[in-house]
Amino acid sequence: MTNVPELFGSNVFNENVMKERLPKAVYKALKKTIQSGNPLDPSLAESVATAMKDWAIQKGVTHYTHWFQPLTGITAEKHDSFIEPTEGGNVIMEFSGKNLIQGEPDASSFPSGGLRSTFEARGYTTWDPTSYAFIKNNTLCIPTAFCSYGGEVLDKKIPLLRSMEAINKQALRILRLFGNNDASRVTTTVGAEQEYFLVDADMFKKRKDLRFVGRTLFGAMPPKGQEMEDHYFGAIRSQVMSFMQDLDEELWKLGVLSKTRHNEAAPAQHELAPIFSSTNISTDNNQLVMEMMKKLAPKHGLTCLLHEKPFEGVNGSGKHNNWSMGTDLGENLLEPGKTPRENRQFLTYLTAVIKAVDDYQDLLRISVASAGNDHRLGGHEAPPAIVSIFLGDELEAVLDSITGDKTYEEVGQSILDSGVSVLPNLPKDSTDRNRTSPFAFTGNKFEFRMLGSGFSIACANIILNAIVADTLGKFADELENVPAEQFDSALNALLKRELKEHKRIIFNGNNYSEEWVIEAEKRGLLNLKTTPDALPHYTDAKNVAMFERQGIYNLKEIEARQDSILEEYYKIIRIEALTMLDMARTEIFPAVLNYSEELARTIIAKQAVAGITTKAEERLLAKISALNEHLADTIDELDAALNGAAACNTATETAVYYRDAVLSKMNEMRAVSDKLEPMIAAKYWPFPTYSDLLFY
Ligand code: ADP
Ligand code: MG
Numbered sequence: 139m140t141n142v143p144e145l146f147g148s149n150v151f152n153e154n155v156m157k158e159r160l161p162k163a164v165y166k167a168l169k170k171t172i173q174s175g176n177p178l179d180p181s182l183a184e185s186v187a188t189a190m191k192d193w194a195i196q197k198g199v200t201h202y203t204h205w206f207q208p209l210t211g212i213t214a215e216k217h218d219s220f221i222e223p224t225e226g227g228n229v230i231m232e233f234s235g236k237n238l239i240q241g242e243p244d245a246s247s248f249p250s251g252g253l254r255s256t257f258e259a260r261g262y263t264t265w266d267p268t269s270y271a272f273i274k275n276n277t278l279c280i281p282t283a284f285c286s287y288g289g290e291v292l293d294k295k296i297p298l299l300r301s302m303e304a305i306n307k308q309a310l311r312i313l314r315l316f317g318n319n320d321a322s323r324v325t326t327t328v329g330a331e332q333e334y335f336l337v338d339a340d341m342f343k344k345r346k347d348l349r350f351v352g353r354t355l356f357g358a359m360p361p362k363g364q365e366m367e368d369h370y371f372g373a374i375r376s377q378v379m380s381f382m383q384d385l386d387e388e389l390w391k392l393g394v395l396s397k398t399r400h401n402e403a404a405p406a407q408h409e410l411a412p413i414f415s416s417t418n419i420s421t422d423n424n425q426l427v428m429e430m431m432k433k434l435a436p437k438h439g440l441t442c443l444l445h446e447k448p449f450e451g452v453n454g455s456g457k458h459n460n461w462s463m464g465t466d467l468g469e470n471l472l473e474p475g476k477t478p479r480e481n482r483q484f485l486t487y488l489t490a491v492i493k494a495v496d497d498y499q500d501l502l503r504i505s506v507a508s509a510g511n512d513h514r515l516g517g518h519e520a521p522p523a524i525v526s527i528f529l530g531d532e533l534e535a536v537l538d539s540i541t542g543d544k545t546y547e548e549v550g551q552s553i554l555d556s557g558v559s560v561l562p563n564l565p566k567d568s569t570d571r572n573r574t575s576p577f578a579f580t581g582n583k584f585e586f587r588m589l590g591s592g593f594s595i596a597c598a599n600i601i602l603n604a605i606v607a608d609t610l611g612k613f614a615d616e617l618e619n620v621p622a623e624q625f626d627s628a629l630n631a632l633l634k635r636e637l638k639e640h641k642r643i644i645f646n647g648n649n650y651s652e653e654w655v656i657e658a659e660k661r662g663l664l665n666l667k668t669t670p671d672a673l674p675h676y677t678d679a680k681n682v683a684m685f686e687r688q689g690i691y692n693l694k695e696i697e698a699r700q701d702s703i704l705e706e707y708y709k710i711i712r713i714e715a716l717t718m719l720d721m722a723r724t725e726i727f728p729a730v731l732n733y734s735e736e737l738a739r740t741i742i743a744k745q746a747v748a749g750i751t752t753k754a755e756e757r758l759l760a761k762i763s764a765l766n767e768h769l770a771d772t773i774d775e776l777d778a779a780l781n782g783a784a785a786c787n788t789a790t791e792t793a794v795y796y797r798d799a800v801l802s803k804m805n806e807m808r809a810v811s812d813k814l815e816p817m818i819a820a821k822y823w824p825f826p827t828y829s830d831l832l833f834y
Pocket of ligand 1: 327328329330331398411412413414415458460461462463470582583585
């Protein structure tokens with residue numbers, strides 16, 4: 139039996155270890171740095187570095203690395219050993235304060251969206267003391283931020299920390315208006331539920347598409363899909379169970395609060411949910427969750443797929459970003475309160491989120507845009523590409539009473555004017571929640587459900603924090619100048635005005651329905667269906683102004699991100715198209731030929747025998763020959779479409795081209811192959827089928 143409390147955090151240089159190993163004064167100063175989010179005083183670094191090194195070496199560690207999050211969305215690390223030569227040909231183990239605080243990776247191979255040219259290869263990393271150092275693969279990992287020598291941000295951590303700082307500042311201004319002078323910090327909290335698929339490792343290896351791009355580019359639906367709904371929360375098979383056990387233990391050692399595990403809706407699909415923590419920690423932890431899933435699956439004969447849509451016709455995998463704001467005194471600002479003051483405060487924060495989501499629908503859509511996620515959003519299984527908020531009937535009724543559209547029936551009067559002390563009991567029970575909403579209020583937090591499973595959650599949270607901070611800032615600007623005795627009426631007027639203006643973003647109905655698409659258009663909501671539709675909005679004037687106001691990005695940095703997302707988009711489609719061509723030419727086409735040959739030989743052989751018909755074989759041969767011809771056509775056409783991309787100039791133009799000219803041909807090729815697959819004798823089909831992969 140595993141002793142979980144003993145295991146938990148055993149590979150983390152956490153507060154307890156610091157307390158035990160650091161001189162008291164250093165520990166206190168470091169703790170203050172962590173709590174305040176301020177930069178570390180370099181004079182402390184030496185002492186911290188030595189303690190870290192000694193602790194790590196006792197655990198068998200030989201190397202350290204600055205663990206950072208470049209724009210690729212995965213984490214990067216370059217390992218250095220602690221060895222330092224001494225006279226006489228020996229070594230000692232050294233780790234200086236300078237090494238702890240700053241690293242200098244040759245950063246030229248990381249995407250920078252043009253921010254750093256290769257001749258100016260240096261970038262540098264700085265320790266983020268708000269996230270604990272940890273040991274992974276016998277290496278001391280130091281969570282760090284990554285930027286260019288010119289100071290431009292090259293990673294996801296710096297803007298995330300900046301956005302947390304922005305929301306701290308603005309949310310505190312609002313708290314002060316409500317007379318709260320005790321809280322000294324507001325932190326955004328996140329719990330990221332992670333969906334994933336597990337497939338048999340040997341089957342995985344036999345499919346080039348899974349190996350190269352993580353999703354199946356061909357594959358006919360098996361007779362059984364997920365229609366029986368027998369997988370969700372179903373009993374977990376022992377092979378998967380042993381994987382999950384292993385995963386939990388490794389994550390616990392790393393201090394990740396892995397809490398829930400269960401089967402998901404699709405066959406072979408599962409989910410892990412942690413207990414929430416501050417956004418920065420949750421982001422680092424979610425990277426570790428994904429990394430460990432990938433790393434540990436092979437030990438159990440499995441491969442973990444984190445692609446958003448590995449299988450056509452079967453639910454894809456997403457990530458639910460549960461988000462809230464809380465004070466250092468433990469108050470959740472999105473928790474409806476018990477007193478009139480608390481409720482008005484809650485309604486103020488709630489209204490800010492509603493306004494922010496409506497004003498910046500485009501940015502939220504951008505934060506979840508990728509080639510993989512485009513297959514999922516709007517696929518009648520995931521939230522659509524249209525951003526809207528679910529509040530539930532109870533809360534919407536409260537808001538209607540504020541705007542004066544309706545009286546709130548339970549109290550028979552307007553909530554604000556009467557200063558009622560009790561808000562209705564909002565359902566926190568997961569059973570009657572709306573699961574189709576992209577952005578759902580779930581009692582004391584919002585659940586942003588549009589993220590793809592393979593995403594870093596950083597971008598979504600940078601944007602969420604930034605837009606809510608900006609909106610809170612506007613509210614504070616307006617209310618801070620109001621004399622105290624007029625505060626209540628000024629607040630009422632503000633809430634009434636903003637809720638009236640942004641009511642269109644609230645939708646409690648079925649987001650998967652066709653009617654909603656039409657209704658949303660009537661309401662003037664954006665429907666940015668694909669990545670190339672969404673990304674150009676990154677640099678819209680209102681968005682640039684907001685990022686600059688909040689000190690998150692400058693125009694150059696936004697343009698860099700825009701370009702790098704678009705580039706990644708079309709590069710992925712290009713690799714997918716090349717993989718399809720390869721599979722079609724070298725595997726599918728020859729397989730059909732082999733079966734055709736067998737049929738043709740059979741026909742000839744049977745015709746030599748008097749009185750036997752060969753109609754069935756002839757019919758089948760005619761059908762598959764025609765389809766194989768069609769397949770050959772799509773091979774030529776896809777090839778030509780790929781060559782056409784050379785004529786595109788900008789990143790946007792190229793992305794649009796790949797979507798319209800290449801992706802459509804890929805779909806056509808797949809349709810032909812998927813028609814062929816069930817007609818070809820199983821022994822000839824060249825790679826594992828959906829039945830093999832999903833019902834292993
Ligand atoms: P469901 O599957 O019903 O959406 P789960 O219980 O699996 O819900 O996940 C809910 C997630 O929300 C958990 O990760 C939980 O820790 C997180 N959460 C709860 N409270 C907060 C909060 N105040 N801030 C951020 N996340 C929260
Ligand atoms: Mg959820």
